Amino acid sequence: MWAQRFSADDLALLHTLSRAAALAIHNLRLAERLVEQERERHELELASEIQHDFLPQPSAKDFPIHGINILARAVSGDFYDIMTLPDGRIWFNIADVSGKGMNAALLMAKTSSLFRCLAKSSEHPGQLLNAINNELCETISHGMFVTMVGGLFDPSTGVVNLTNAGHEPLLLFDIKRESFMPIPADAPPLGIAAGIAGPGGFPVSDLGQIQG
Numbered sequence: 001m002w003a004q005r006f007s008a009d010d011l012a013l014l015h016t017l018s019r020a021a022a023l024a025i026h027n028l029r030l031a032e033r034l035v036e037q038e039r040e041r042h043e044l045e046l047a048s049e050i051q052h053d054f055l056p057q058p059s060a061k062d063f064p065i066h067g068i069n070i071l072a073r074a075v076s077g078d079f080y081d082i083m084t085l086p087d088g089r090i091w092f093n094i095a096d097v098s099g100k101g102m103n104a105a106l107l108m109a110k111t112s113s114l115f116r117c118l119a120k121s122s123e124h125p126g127q128l129l130n131a132i133n134n135e136l137c138e139t140i141s142h143g144m145f146v147t148m149v150g151g152l153f154d155p156s157t158g159v160v161n162l163t164n165a166g167h168e169p170l171l172l173f174d175i176k177r178e179s180f181m182p183i184p185a186d187a188p189p190l191g192i193a194a195g196i197a198g199p200g201g202f203p204v205s206d207l208g209q210i211q212g
Contacts, residue, residue, distance in 0.1 A: 126201035
């Protein structure tokens with residue numbers, strides 16, 4: 001025969017305690033979400049600072065190459081760089097890192113540093129981007145890559161050499177025809193596989209006599 005072990009008061013107390021426990025669990029989960037959101041916000045701020053610090057300072061008005069980076073969000077994978085060699089030639093790039101957040105910002109910082117370091121001993125953009133690709137493949141995270149256009153401009157001749165590694169086609173504006181000529185990618189993105197270029201590096205487009 002079944003005997004009632006709990007009174008109505010016991011059930012009411014149990015109901016009250018369960019509601020209090022449920023509220024405590026809900027508040028704990030809410031606090032955890034707030035902590036995670038704050039961590040992500042702080043991470044985005046750090047990534048934004050890293051990205052901003054690696055962008056070049058604005059160039060003088062009479063300098064032949066200029067760039068601008070307008071972010072749609074606090075952090076993006078886009079970046080560019082401009083570097084003048086002692087002999088007057090000017091290296092430049094436009095690039096985009098896959099992904100976003102701190103991982104993309106760190107890869108952007110590494111790629112930018114490799115560009116500046118390896119450009120000093122490279123003779124043309126295809127050789128430079130090939131060297132960057134091989135370096136990135138040694139440590140890059142699985143699934144990440146970098147698209148990049150690398151260029152070398154010689155003000156004394158007006159010649160620009162370019163290599164497009166998986167980036168969106170460049171648009172060269174023809175002043176006489178008032179039209180744009182696309183320059184599509186002629187190499188894969190950087191960081192996918194090492195040693196994929198030929199002995200001389202990635203292909204190079206010669207845009208001879210492009211005056212700054």
